[in-house]
Amino acid sequence: MTVALLRALDAMFTLGLRPPAACLAEARAIIRGVQGVGSGADAAASLYGGLVLYRARPQQVRVLPAAPPLTAVYSGHKTPTAEVIAVVERHRRLQPPLFAALFDLMDDCVARAVPCIRKKDWAGLGALMNFHHGLQAALGVNTPELELICQRLRDSAGIQGAKISGSGLGDCVVGLGKLRGSWKAQPLYRLQVDRDGARVES
Numbered sequence: 001m002t003v004a005l006l007r008a009l010d011a012m013f014t015l016g017l018r019p020p021a022a023c024l025a026e027a028r029a030i031i032r033g034v035q036g037v038g039s040g041a042d043a044a045a046s047l048y049g050g051l052v053l054y055r056a057r058p059q060q061v062r063v064l065p066a067a068p069p070l071t072a073v074y075s076g077h078k079t080p081t082a083e084v085i086a087v088v089e090r091h092r093r094l095q096p097p098l099f100a101a102l103f104d105l106m107d108d109c110v111a112r113a114v115p116c117i118r119k120k121d122w123a124g125l126g127a128l129m130n131f132h133h134g135l136q137a138a139l140g141v142n143t144p145e146l147e148l149i150c151q152r153l154r155d156s157a158g159i160q161g162a163k164i165s166g167s168g169l170g171d172c173v174v175g176l177g178k179l180r181g182s183w184k185a186q187p188l189y190r191l192q193v194d195r196d197g198a199r200v201e202s
Contacts (some may be wrong), residue, residue, distance in 0.1 A: 002027045003046040003198050011200045020047045020197070025059065036082045049197025051117060053110070066117045067193035068125075071159060071175040074187040075145045079169035084141055087169065091140045099139070106135050126161025126176045130154065133163035141168025149173040149186065157181055 006027055010017045017023075024047055028040035039056045053062040092099040109132045116124040133150055136142060146164055150173050153162035158180035165174040178190060 002030050003043050006030075007198045007200060017200065021059070021061070023047055023198075024061065028056075028059075035080065037085050038081060045197075047198050049193075050195045051193055053114060064114065064117045066120055067195050068120075068122060068176060069178040070191040070193065071153065071177065071179045072165065072172045072189045072191055073149045073153065073175070073183070074172050074189075075143070075149060075170050076186060077145075078171040079167075081167045084167040084169045088139050088141060102135055102138055106132060109135070122160045122176060126159075129161035129163040129174075129176055136164045136168055139168075143169060146170070146173055152185070153179070156183075 003023070006023050007017065010023070024040060024044055027043040027047070028038065031038040031040060031043060039054070040059075041052075041054045041056070044054045044061050045052045048061055048063050050063040051066050051068070053064055054060065109128050113125055113128050116122075116128065130150075133142075137147070141164065146168070150162045150164075153159045153173060153175040156175075156179055159175040159177045162173055162175040165172040179188065
């Protein structure tokens with residue numbers, strides 16, 4: 001919604017749309033102003049479209065040349081991002097060296113995912129998603145509901161891997177691939193990554 005509003009205001013009051021990087025910086029500032037924290041990854045994906053490699057500091061965005069199908073399952077509840085980050089920070093203060101190692105491993109997972117995406121090695125990417133999910137669980141942001149959804153998705157035909165989506169402690173699990181078959185336990189969404197990103201249609 002933040003990105004859509006900024007793009008609409010650009011279209012109404014200027015001669016053209018600002019570069020995505022400028023809009024992203026403003027969107028991230030708004031998000032942080034409202035909720036106190038936020039990486040801006042969701043705003044970057046909305047602005048640029050496609051599968052996005054994103055880093056908050058320094059701000060870097062790279063659109064990757066692939067758009068695989070995804071399957072998202074809603075767990076039934078959501079914890080605000082600021083509250084999840086506060087939980088992680090409490091845990092981190094108890095074991096700073098271990099958490100630093102966890103963050104490094106998560107960063108390494110992302111780096112290893114890029115060549116998998118470029119080669120469309122979905123089995124390799126799915127394995128990295130499963131591993132990343134375990135690292136998020138070690139941070140303390142997993143729940144029994146999320147874990148059960150992940151396991152069920154991984155056991156389902158058409159899914160290559162599954163992990164917590166977003167900050168955790170609720171919200172969604174995202175699976176790589178298009179689920180084949182039925183799913184009755186929770187709300188499920190079959191998604192396709194849009195390559196275009198934010199655009200003005202009229």
